Each structure stands twice: as structure tokens, then as C-alpha cells.
Amino acid sequence: MSTPLIKVLIVEDDPLISKRYQMILSKDEQIECVGIASSGYEGTMLAALNKPDIILMDVELEDKQAGLRATSEILNYMPDIKIVMLTVCETDDTVFRAFELGASNYLLKNMPAGAILEAVKDAYYGRSSLHSNIAGKITREFKRIKTTEDSLLHNFYIFTQLTPTELEVLELLMKDYTRQEICELRHVEHSTLKSQINSILKKFNKKSVQEIVPVLRELHIPEILSQRKRKV
Missing domain, CATH: 3.40.50.2300 (Response regulator)
Incomplete structure (x- = not known):
């Protein structure tokens, strides 16, 4: 082997x-x-x-x-x-x-x-x-420190755990599409979209989309999504 x-x-x-x-x-x-x-x-x-x-x-x-x-x-x-x-x-x-x-x-x-x-x-x-x-400089045992839940890597890690459907919805939200427009583009009912958004919020442990979008823009997530589409 x-x-x-x-x-x-x-x-x-x-x-x-x-x-x-x-x-x-x-x-x-x-x-x-x-x-x-x-x-x-x-x-x-x-x-x-x-x-x-x-x-x-x-x-x-x-x-x-x-x-x-x-x-x-x-x-x-x-x-x-x-x-x-x-x-x-x-x-x-x-x-x-x-x-x-x-x-x-x-x-x-x-x-x-x-x-x-x-x-x-x-x-x-x-x-x-x-x-x-x-x-010669190591004189004691160290404990790893913890970082806050709001770190950039924490949010990026959650982003990598989203389903393809959730990624698609999130991408449209980051482009400032309304929920009505997203429903029409994806041909889904409002209840379905609401369920998908709630799943996204639960993973990020946030109460609203407005709390997530600015962080993901700071992570340059829209650009990453665009690059992946071009590679496909």
C-alpha cells in the first residue's frame, strides 16, 4: 500500500x-x-x-x-x-x-x-x-487559547457546511434580491424559502439575514462563489 x-x-x-x-x-x-x-x-x-x-x-x-x-x-x-x-x-x-x-x-x-x-x-x-x-526556551507546558465565536474563520467554516441549495439562496441574498424575487427565480413557495433561510440562520446562530450578509461580504464569499461557477 x-x-x-x-x-x-x-x-x-x-x-x-x-x-x-x-x-x-x-x-x-x-x-x-x-x-x-x-x-x-x-x-x-x-x-x-x-x-x-x-x-x-x-x-x-x-x-x-x-x-x-x-x-x-x-x-x-x-x-x-x-x-x-x-x-x-x-x-x-x-x-x-x-x-x-x-x-x-x-x-x-x-x-x-x-x-x-x-x-x-x-x-x-x-x-x-x-x-x-x-x-532551550521552552520552560513550561502551554494551553491553547480559545478565540471568539465571531471570528472570520468561524463564519467561513459555517459557510463551508451549507448545502448547495442554501448556498444558492445565500448568494441571492448577498446580491440584495428580495424574498419575492428569490421565490420567482428559484420557482419555490414562500414557505419553502422561509424554511431554507431559517436553516441558514440556525447554522450561523443568528436571528436575521442582516447579521450574516455583512460578515460574508467581508470574507469575500460572493467572489469565491463567482470563481467556483467560472471553474464549473
């Missing part, structure tokens, strides 16, 4: 560095790069869509804490993903924070290719392999 591929997502805002990591990963037949993100926000979205086994996460992305925020978001809702933090200079506070959030390892960006591949495989197989310059 063949060995399953280790799916890796790279989250790095420097295109030269991300390209280097992609080239390193491509040389190992056991590893598949499933995507490259250049911001913490994009990283959380690709993590939800591609469900990688391992994420190589830069600490400093759009700002100095973006990688840590993305790590917190991802592990809160997808705890099975293993995250290896990347940085050019480790500090005690940043290292502690990364492990507090649940990161599996912490590497300097200039580590040789072999060390990077080893870190990916060690994280995948659950082996402890902290580099010596990091291991």
Missing part, C-alpha cells in the same frame, strides 16, 4: 522565500504543496479550503502578529493541522506565544533544506524535534 502524501500549505509574504520552500518540498516524493498564501487572512482561508496536514507559517506577515493570529484561528477550528512557525529571529515572547497557541515546531527561515523537510515529517508523524536553539 502506498504511503499517503503529506499535504503542506506555505504561508509566507516574501515570494522568494515561499518559492524556495516550494522547491524544497517538491523534491520529496512524500510531500505535496497544496497552496501558497501571502497573508494570515489568506492562510486561514486556504487552510479551510485545502485542509493541509502541515502549515509552514511565517510569524510576521501583514503585521508582526499576523502569523500568530492565523495560527490561533486555524488551530481553534482545525486542531488536527500541525503548524511549524517560521521566523528570521526568535524571541522568548514570540516562541512562548507560538507554542501556547499549539504550534508543533519553530524554525529559522535560513535552516537548510534537510532540516525543513525533517520538521515537516516530524510534525506529521507527531515526533518531538525542537531545534536546540528553540528547545
Whole structure:
């Protein structure tokens, strides 16, 4: 039986560095790069869509804490993903924070290719392999923190759980169609549409469509739906 591929997502805002990591990963037949993100926000979205086994996460992305925020978001809702933090200079506070959030390892960006591949495989197989310059900083056990239910990733995760019918209804609502217009377009009764909308509200734990639509627009959900239609 063949060995399953280790799916890796790279989250790095420097295109030269991300390209280097992609080239390193491509040389190992056991590893598949499933995507490259250049911001913490994009990283959380690709993590939800591609469900990688391992994420190589830069600490400093759009700002100095973006990688840590993305790590917190991802592990809160997808705890099975293993995250290896990347940085050019480790500090005690940043290292502690990364492990507090649940990161599996912490590497300097200039580590040789072999060390990077080893870190990916060690994280995948659950082996402890902290580099010596990091291991000395770990002095206590950390608990993963919880993020609020209103986080962007939480809402994006719920969006991925909607049925095709609910997605279609939600897309029309985001385009500001009235309920009457939606009924006519979809050839359904008002009672049917009401039931579908109530199901959407229940999944989001909201009382009205007006509470959902602004959040999904912030997530760029209309654009994602349009891209999927073009691919089909």
C-alpha cells in the first residue's frame, strides 16, 4: 500500500522565500504543496479550503502578529493541522506565544533544506524535534487559547457546511434580491424559502439575514462563489 502524501500549505509574504520552500518540498516524493498564501487572512482561508496536514507559517506577515493570529484561528477550528512557525529571529515572547497557541515546531527561515523537510515529517508523524536553539526556551507546558465565536474563520467554516441549495439562496441574498424575487427565480413557495433561510440562520446562530450578509461580504464569499461557477 502506498504511503499517503503529506499535504503542506506555505504561508509566507516574501515570494522568494515561499518559492524556495516550494522547491524544497517538491523534491520529496512524500510531500505535496497544496497552496501558497501571502497573508494570515489568506492562510486561514486556504487552510479551510485545502485542509493541509502541515502549515509552514511565517510569524510576521501583514503585521508582526499576523502569523500568530492565523495560527490561533486555524488551530481553534482545525486542531488536527500541525503548524511549524517560521521566523528570521526568535524571541522568548514570540516562541512562548507560538507554542501556547499549539504550534508543533519553530524554525529559522535560513535552516537548510534537510532540516525543513525533517520538521515537516516530524510534525506529521507527531515526533518531538525542537531545534536546540528553540528547545532551550521552552520552560513550561502551554494551553491553547480559545478565540471568539465571531471570528472570520468561524463564519467561513459555517459557510463551508451549507448545502448547495442554501448556498444558492445565500448568494441571492448577498446580491440584495428580495424574498419575492428569490421565490420567482428559484420557482419555490414562500414557505419553502422561509424554511431554507431559517436553516441558514440556525447554522450561523443568528436571528436575521442582516447579521450574516455583512460578515460574508467581508470574507469575500460572493467572489469565491463567482470563481467556483467560472471553474464549473
